[in-house]
Amino acid sequence: MKITEDIKYIGVNDHKIDLFEGQYVVPNGMAYNSYMIMDEKVAVVDTVDARFTHEWLDNIQHTLEGRTPDYLIIHHMEPDHSANIHNFIKAYPDAKIVSSSKAFVMMKNFFGTDFADKQVVVGEGDTLCLGAHTLTFVTAPMVHWPEVIVSYDSKDKVLFSADGFGKFGALDVEEEWACEARRYYIGIVGKYGMQVQALLKKASGLDIEIICPLHGPVLTENLGYYINLYDIWSSYEAESEGIVIAYTSVYGNTKKAVMQLADKLKAKGCPKVVVNDLARCDMAEAVEDAFRYNKIVLATTTYNADIFPFMREFINHLTERNFQNKTVGIIENGSWAPLAGKVMKSMLENSKNLTFAENTVKIMSALNEESSNQLEALAEELCRDYLAQQDSTANKNDLTALFNIGYGLYVVTSNDGKKDNGLIVNTVTQVTNTPNRIAVTINKENYSHHVIKQTGIMNINCLTVDAPFSVFEKFGFKSGRNTDKFEGCEPLRSDNGLVFLPKYINSFMSLKVENYVDLDTHGMFICSVTEARVISNIETMTYSYYYSDVKPKPDTEGKKGYVCKVCGYVYEGDELPEDYICPLCKHGAVDFEEIK
Numbered sequence: 081m082k083i084t085e086d087i088k089y090i091g092v093n094d095h096k097i098d099l100f101e102g103q104y105v106v107p108n109g110m111a112y113n114s115y116m117i118m119d120e121k122v123a124v125v126d127t128v129d130a131r132f133t134h135e136w137l138d139n140i141q142h143t144l145e146g147r148t149p150d151y152l153i154i155h156h157m158e159p160d161h162s163a164n165i166h167n168f169i170k171a172y173p174d175a176k177i178v179s180s181s182k183a184f185v186m187m188k189n190f191f192g193t194d195f196a197d198k199q200v201v202v203g204e205g206d207t208l209c210l211g212a213h214t215l216t217f218v219t220a221p222m223v224h225w226p227e228v229i230v231s232y233d234s235k236d237k238v239l240f241s242a243d244g245f246g247k248f249g250a251l252d253v254e255e256e257w258a259c260e261a262r263r264y265y266i267g268i269v270g271k272y273g274m275q276v277q278a279l280l281k282k283a284s285g286l287d288i289e290i291i292c293p294l295h296g297p298v299l300t301e302n303l304g305y306y307i308n309l310y311d312i313w314s315s316y317e318a319e320s321e322g323i324v325i326a327y328t329s330v331y332g333n334t335k336k337a338v339m340q341l342a343d344k345l346k347a348k349g350c351p352k353v354v355v356n357d358l359a360r361c362d363m364a365e366a367v368e369d370a371f372r373y374n375k376i377v378l379a380t381t382t383y384n385a386d387i388f389p390f391m392r393e394f395i396n397h398l399t400e401r402n403f404q405n406k407t408v409g410i411i412e413n414g415s416w417a418p419l420a421g422k423v424m425k426s427m428l429e430n431s432k433n434l435t436f437a438e439n440t441v442k443i444m445s446a447l448n449e450e451s452s453n454q455l456e457a458l459a460e461e462l463c464r465d466y467l468a469q470q471d472s473t474a475n476k477n478d479l480t481a482l483f484n485i486g487y488g489l490y491v492v493t494s495n496d497g498k499k500d501n502g503l504i505v506n507t508v509t510q511v512t513n514t515p516n517r518i519a520v521t522i523n524k525e526n527y528s529h530h531v532i533k534q535t536g537i538m539n540i541n542c543l544t545v546d547a548p549f550s551v552f553e554k555f556g557f558k559s560g561r562n563t564d565k566f567e568g569c570e571p572l573r574s575d576n577g578l579v580f581l582p583k584y585i586n587s588f589m590s591l592k593v594e595n596y597v598d599l600d601t602h603g604m605f606i607c608s609v610t611e612a613r614v615i616s617n618i619e620t621m622t623y624s625y626y627y628s629d630v631k632p633k634p635d636t637e638g639k640k641g642y643v644c645k646v647c648g649y650v651y652e653g654d655e656l657p658e659d660y661i662c663p664l665c666k667h668g669a670v671d672f673e674e675i676k
Contacts, residue, residue: 083290083298084236086213088116090124090139092132093250100248104267104364108260109250112160113294115240116143117233120211123151123178125231125240126294127164136164137171148172151200151208153215154179155242156228157186161294166191169198176200178208180219182227202229218282220244222275224268230279237289243269244279245306246295258309261296263368265313270371270401276314280307316404317548318374321582322352323462326366327379327411328359328388333446334413338379340447341411341455348463349470358390367397370406374583375462379411379441382420391420395427404432405546409458413443433546435618437461465615469572469582474613476575481587481612484542485510485518488620491541491555492520493579494531500571500579501560503528504552506623508540511606518591521604527561529603536593538605539578544618547584549630557647557664574611587614642672650675 081089091113100106112128114136122144128136140149149172154162157179165187169175178200179187188194202208202217213235220228224243231240247261269276291299291306299306312319323345329335338355345353352373356366370376380391408428412420421440428434439457447455460467467473485508492503507521520540522529532538543551554565571579580588591607621630634648641652649664651672660669 081298083115083292084238086118087233087236087238087292088118088143089298090114090116090136090143091251092128092135092139093252094129094132095250096131101268104248104263105362106248108248108253108255110160110248111251111295111297113292113296113298114139115292116140116149117210117213117215118143118147119213121150121209122147123153123208123210123215124149124168124175125153125292126155126161127152127168129160130163133164133167137167140168140171149175151175151210152177153208153231153240154183155230155240156225156294157183157190158225158243159190162187162190165195169195178202180227180229183229186227215240218279220275220279222272223279224272224275232286232288237287239283239286239288239291241291241293243294244276245291245299245310246293247297249296251297257297257306261306261309262313262319262372263364264295265310266368266371266401267364270313273314273316273402276310280311280314283307311550313371315548315550316371316402317550318405318583319372320352320374321466322354322373323350323375323377324354324356324366324369324373325377325379326356326358326370326391326394327377328357328381328390329379330381330383330388333443334379334381334411337411337413337441337443337447337451337455338377340452341377341379341441341459344456344459345463348459349466349473350463351466358394363394363397366394367401370394370398370403371401374405375407375409377409377411377458377462378424380413380420380424382412382414382418382423385417385419387420387423391424392427395424399427399431402432403428404434405548406433407435407437407462409437409439409441409462411441411443411455411458413445415445418442418444435546464617465583468613468615469580471575476611476613478587478614479516479609479612481542481589481614482510482513482516482518482609484587484614484620486620486622488622489543489547489552489626491543491551491581491585492522492528492532493539493541493581494528494535494537495578496527496531496534496560499560499564500566501528501531502555502565502579503560504556516609517594518589518607518609519604520591520607521599521602523602525601527559531560532593532605533596533603537576537578538591538593538607539574539576539580539588540591541581541585541588543621544584544586544616545621545625545629546618547621547630549632551584552626552630553647553664574613576610580613586616586618586620587612636675639675642674645671645673 095109115125117123184194204219208215215231327338410421441454590611595606597604642656
């Protein structure tokens with residue numbers, strides 16, 4: 081397969097495998113990807129599983145067309161990619177091996193030799209010139225082994241991404257990318273979200289047109305879609321709105337409660353309800369669902385003063401992979417001493433940013449009137465935001481929404497007649513309560529100021545403490561004049577026709593401008609409230625919380641220069657130009673401070 085004029089695919093498909101890494105069901109097999117770069121020098125990129133030695137060597141021989149490879153580049157030392165290093169060297173003894181220093185240590189462990197006379201050791205920023213093609217190497221430790229490197233070909237703008245952007249499934253089978261890529265990522269790489277985020281940050285500075293992973297298809301179109309999913313997965317954000325119910329049941333009573341809850345959740349507007357019987361389903365699929373959706377209900381029986389083994393295994397899988405940023409409901413069953421709820425909570429106590437539902441369902445053997453009422457209360461609590469988002473069930477005059485106004489952070493949404501817009505502000509104040517009047521102050525340089533002056537309406541979305549930094553990047557670092565901040569999403573709308581955010585808010589208010597005060601650099605809009613909805617009871621994000629817990633800490637150690645106070649971008653140099661504009665958040669030099 082030709083990837084570019086000079087880069088060829090020489091990998092193999094495996095349909096004999098039933099379990100990948102001894103635990104992941106792969107009904108459509110696996111692909112072990114290897115590549116060849118044909119230039120003045122010839123480089124083979126990674127090997128394949130040991131069971132496909134001859135097929136792979138045949139692919140190399142046919143692709144070389146009489147030439148001899150100069151280099152074997154090894155990005156990752158797992159045996160499904162590195163098993164044929166020794167066989168390659170036997171076939172092409174004059175070739176050099178290009179890899180990281182840690183990889184050569186592993187080679188000695190695997191093969192009894194580190195190929196000392198053939199080593200080309202590369203690290204962060206090192207390059208390998210093949211002629212017209214030059215590869216630049218980037219270290220990617222713990223994505224998902226410590227020796228991993230990736231490389232970038234500047235000529236064809238190709239990223240050789242190691243296990244990154246890989247998926248289950250052979251290449252000769254047509255299937256949707258995201259499902260098997262998600263299961264692959266969460267199962268295999270999921271623990272190392274911080275390291276993946278660091279690699280994505282490095283990759284953001286590259287002009288990438290093609291991604292060549294070690295598993296799964298070569299990605300050539302809509303790269304923003306794949307990169308965005310990796311950003312969501314590695315930052316442990318919920319990818320989709322919905323509720324997963326994971327349960328075990330011995331005699332059917334817990335299952336009966338679960339099925340009733342599922343029906344109640346659907347009736348109350350939950351957009352997606354997924355039910356997993358942990359004793360029967362693919363455990364990896366259940367774990368994938370737990371990370372994919374933003375809410376989960378754990379339902380199990382007390383078993384030997386503990387919990388049922390399949391639920392314990394499931395929660396262990398979650399915590400091993402840094403499960404976080406979820407709302408969790410609990411259903412416990414026990415005939416004489418129910419302890420399941422306590423055990424499950426204790427297993428999750430070190431997980432970050434979990435919000436446990438106030439209502440817990442306690443079943444004593446079978447559902448009765450009391451536990452049925454608890455089930456209804458849990459469904460009502462979990463669907464509070466969905467009920468508030470729907471016109472038919474929302475309380476549109478819930479003025480307790482105003483109680484969520486403080487020295488917090490908000491997204492102001494508006495519409496210029498062609499597209500929706502959003503802006504981060506921190507200056508929202510209730511100025512009177514008879515009638516209710518809200519003051520919103522916006523910098524005149526912001527496009528939203530111009531739009532609201534023309535239209536006279538806006539929505540104020542009160543952000544909550546679970547809002548990730550990506551929300552501030554989207555609404556705070558780009559101008560709505562030349563960016564569609566809601567591209568690719570299905571917006572929810574209030575009665576005034578404007579967008580309100582589907583998540584990360586506890587309330588929103590629709591405002592109508594009644595008066596305007598000119599404050600030189602800013603404008604103050606004095607507004608009446610035309611609609612107010614409470615979405616959740618999660619705490620409002622304050623300015624101080626954003627700076628202490630959300631905004632990434634800039635990496636300034638050992639650096640000389642200036643750091644952006646808004647987004648943390650580091651400018652390295654003796655002097656910051658007066659007209660300098662931050663490449664990330666577009667703020668000027670006035671918002672930089674010297675690194676000390």
